[in-house]
Amino acid sequence: MMELLQRGYVTSVAATAGCTTEIVANDKWGIDVQFVRPPLSAAQSESMLFAQLKSTTQITPDPKKDFFSYQFTKRQYFDHMVKLRSYPKAVLIVMTVPQKQLEWTEVSHDGLLTKRACYWVHLEGQTAGSNVSRPTVRIPTKNVFDAFALTDILDKVDRGDSLHD
Template identity: 30%
Template sequence: MLTGWEPFPNGGSLTEVDIKVQLKASIKPPFDDGDSLSYFLSGKQQYDDLRRETHASPLILAVLFLPPKAEDWLTHSHEQLVLRKCAYWVSLRGAPPTDNHAGVTVKIPKNQVFDGTGLMKLMASISRREIPAYKAPTHRVSHGD
């Protein structure tokens, strides 16, 4: 769980917000449709837990897409800690049910970067009582231009 305290940029009435995070990592390159990245979330139960609307604190899925070789993931020294690639988040709150017990392919918007700036925006919206919810991905139509 992550907790943030005011002041939030463009924040609302809440002075403290909590976000529960299910963090995953993958070395498999995601399919990129231009707007979102695809991630296979194993297990129906895990998907159902993330899409429930009964949590007191918002629950998000954050996926860190790592380079294929473990030695490229992380470097550190006394001056810096560098984690390569990027993490993105999605809320599955209110997402449609599935009958697939193996799991579900989740589309994660590329504009929802899981970093300091992204977390601050997310916490500010929660402080305004705007609970993140699932948004069905829009499908782009190619016009062959």
């Protein structure tokens, strides 16, 4: 169920940013979703970004701190995120949710509120010891995944800028 909630979240963010999402049905390369932004003119090409989606009930990020730690459940998920990619680039998107499923969302006449948020990080080039089976990474709390962040990431990819902070 957390996967469905996160797919809804990232799809909503993408729509707000003017992008589409393509869910990758068979996760063989550590990619769960592909974001596609249409070209701004006929002379340009579309922008793309891969993402691996992870959800957890074990973390409540503190926005007063610079980061929170996320531990992969399998080494292969980490390995897919750290490999060098020319294009498209890939980010890890971690969603934190309350432990009780009925607390994940709140509905009012003003709209649907998803409790907690998704955070993103670009892990390309990072390393972990060969004997580490469940690597831990730091996710910056400033990297809330929203439409502004997705647009900024795609702009950086288009310019060839680094996604590392």
